Amino acid sequence: MADITTEVLVIGTGPAGSTSAALLSTYGVENIVINRYHWLANTPRAHITNQRTMEVLRDLGKEVEDEVYLNAMDQSLMGENVFCESLAGEEIGRMKSWGTHPLSKAEHLLSSPSFMNDLPQTFMEPILFKTACKRGTRARMSTEYKSHVQDADGVTTICLDRLTGREFTIRSKYLIGADGGNSLVAENEDLPFEGKMGVGGSMNIYFRADLSKYVAHRPSVLYWIMQPGADVGGIGMGLIRAIRPWNEWLIVWGYDINEPAPNVDQKMATEVARQLVGDPELEIDLISANTWTVNDAYATQLSKGRVFIMGDAAHRHPPSNGLGSNTSIQDAFNLAWKIAAVVKGEAGDSLLDSYSEERAPIAKQIVTRANQSIGEFGPIFEALGMTGGTDIEKIKANMDARCDSTPEAEAQRDALNAAIAFKKYEFDAHGVEMNQRYSSHATVTDGQIEPDFALDADLHYQPTTWPGARIPHSWLFDNQGGKHSTLDLAGGGAFTLFTGLGGKAWAAAAEKVAGDLSIKLTAHVIGPRQEYIDHTGDWARAREIGDAGCILTRPDQHVCWRYDALPDDPAAELTRVLTLILAR
Ligand code: FDA
Known part of the structure; x- marks a missing residue:
């Protein structure tokens, strides 16, 4: 006899789990959501919120959509997408991105009633979680999923109450593993994956500093920093990302995955920030720092019997193209109504098989796209002559060469323009976001x-x-x-x-x-x-x-x-x- 019973147990309160819970409660399906930590995301990982995701939130209710806009960085501030030596140093190029190019903007306006925006995960999760709880979800924090067993009628899950150290069981009709990139639910169900984990190393440095003087005249969420070593590991290039304009930032800088992960302390964080901002005197108020690995893996089957996986549990990839949280929320939109229909006796069980049939191809597509985008920085480095080693003087001379008036320099400038424009496959890929x-x-x-x-x-x-x-x-x-x-x-x-x-x-x-x-x-x-x-x-x-x-x-x-x-x-x-x- 289980300690607690419910219709659906959701593991994880990230974008996938919280959206599932919110939708299930909205559809009148009893559910419990658990999270091993005492609260929601503590770093602002996901941010680019695309139109299709906003449509899901609009479907949850105008008040949910409006709260996102209220907290988000407006689309008009998102898109200059600058490539530079450092924020204080020379600008090398830029491209209008995230639907801010006039042509792209027209396509956005014609495609959806909703707007792309930039909402850090630290803001998105509370909105989704609150919506779920207000509408009936029972949430249990500091509660860790350990294992589950499914039978013909339901799933029995063993959880650990991290406050008391006691284990207890939850009996549900269905189990959703929205437990992120190291999903234990996927592992315990032995769901099949293709691809590789840990193909690159990256560090996040999250800090406060007023950088308005470098950025306010060219507003963007992303500033790409081209310095020697910028193409090692990570997401293809050094990045300074605006979290809140223009005084809260996240630096993403790669490291060689074949070396041990660096210990990013205050000293190292300050050094990296000074180097990328280009200000040797810069003082930062470090909020947190951590390392993470770039993954390239996706599940080819997203469910088995009564157990489903979604979000990063099913697709594990770098943040390029900003697809992770978006796809997680969209996975939930695909599955929740199906579970509701089956629980209410409106549909047969096999409707649930269509979740994997429909979403597994999307998982493959977005993982492939995001990893491909990393490689597509290569032509920019090549055009600038930054690929031939780490000899700084030589790199500088190669970069300087583009400023000459020779035919070679013209060809170099053309190559650079083309290489930057080609990055629209990462920064303005409206079809990837909307054509599912x-x-x-x-x-x-x-x-x-x-x-x-x-x-x-x-x-x-x-x-x-x-x-x-x-x-x-x-x-x-x-x-x-x-x-x-x-x-x-x-x-x-x-x-x-x-x-x-x-x-x-x-x-x-x-x-x-x-x-x-x-x-x-x-x-x-x-x-x-x-x-x-x-x-x-x-x-x-x-x-x-x-x-x-x-x-x-x-x-x-x-x-x-x-x-x-x-x-x-x-x-x-x-x-x-x-x-x-x-x-x-
Ligand atoms: P997520 O990892 O967010 O949540 C997992 C949940 O499960 C957590 O609540 C965790 O505590 C819980 N959990 C795990 N194991 C558990 C257990 N055993 N028991 C109980 N609870 C457990 N995406 C995007 O769409 N746009 C973007 O712009 C970006 N940008 C971006 C930048 C950077 C630097 C990073 C690192 C990542 C992004 N992403 C992104 C990706 C995005 O952050 C990611 O795809 C989503 O957080 C995935 O959401 P999930 O809900 O699937 O997992």
Whole structure:
């Protein structure tokens, strides 16, 4: 007999665990979340918060989305992305990043009702955790997961109460391992991984110092420092990252993984900070320092029976492209509604298999992308002649050579410009952030072929209503002066059907099928004199089906089915499709 019972036990209160708990509580599923420490993240690791993540938080509630904006560094301050010898030294180049280039900004505005921003993990986690607890999650801090056993009906987990030193058991229907890059849940379940851990060494130096005079005129979250040794280990180049503009900072500097990890004390931290800032007199107020390793590994299977892994537990990679916490939050959005549907008896168990089918390819994609981005600093070092050893005089001469008026110098400048511009695959990869499409038995294509990408799929988001893709964003208007994204109509823990005036019969069918199947299914007829009006015609252009057709979305706002016209028996069609998706 277990000491405590619940529907879902979540291990970890990081972005993945806290989001899972918040979503489960929002969907009315009882859950407990535990964390081995007494509080949440104590260093500001993740920060780049992309539009898709903001849509998840918007789905959790406008108040959650607004609290993020209130605490975040605004997108307008994020993007100069400077490359320099040091903050005080010569600037070598820069590129507009994170959706701040005018062309990229237009794509961001057209793609989503939400905005990219910079929110350190120390701010994000409390918002997510608070949302979970307020909505019913029972949280237990200073509680360590030790092991679990699953059987046909549930999972029994042994936990250690670190305050009393006593072990106790929690019985749950499902277990979510959101326990980070050293996941014991993944290890105990023996889930398969590909790739390697510990491919590079890095140190974080977190400090306070007013550096406004070096940065306020070129606002950015990232300042890339090109000094000899900057390409050793780490994330491809030395980095000074703004945590709070412009007096709280994190330096990321690599070390050779084949050597023992350095002991980063006040003396060493100050030396590195002085060297990278380029101010030999700089005094820093050191908050903390630690070392970490660059990983290149992902799980090829994210669940076994009643146990799931997500976040860094499933994908382990460097911070390049800022995908870690974002993907963790998005993993939770994929899984939570499925667990809720099964727990409430609305879906068969095998719906849960679609979590791994849909998210394992994303895990592979983002781990590959993030590691590739490290290598893509190489051409910048090459263009500057910084790759041929550590002879400082020689490096300086090579760098100086680009300032000559010779054809060779012109070629060097061209190479440098191209190399910096190419870094958009790390710093402005909107497609990587927004193009996730699923293929599993929880989407029904009826044989419709997935549309190709017209532009580079890593750089540009391409809207489509092909089943598996997230529903495209278009603004719709009501009669009270309000505007609503199509994403606002979808989600909210429900399936949603979109149709036009010619498809009113779909809406009636949806109501009947929702009753027959006892599920939440909301229908919206979009058109003149309806609740939502497509005044601009943007939705008509985006929907890729006729006015009398329908688009069905899942609670995670991904399209799961579409039909081009009105069939003879729309209720029969909807029943067929929802029965398939929900594995009934
Ligand atoms: P996370 O590691 O955050 O949380 C794990 C949780 O499990 C913790 O609460 C821990 O205490 C708990 N836990 C572990 N073992 C346990 C046990 N046995 N029992 C109980 N509890 C246990 N990402 C991003 O999206 N954008 C970005 O800009 C960046 N930038 C960035 C910069 C730097 C320098 C780093 C190091 C990392 C990033 N990241 C990032 C990555 C991001 O920090 C990371 O991907 C997320 O924290 C992962 O969230 P999780 O919830 O999966 O794990």
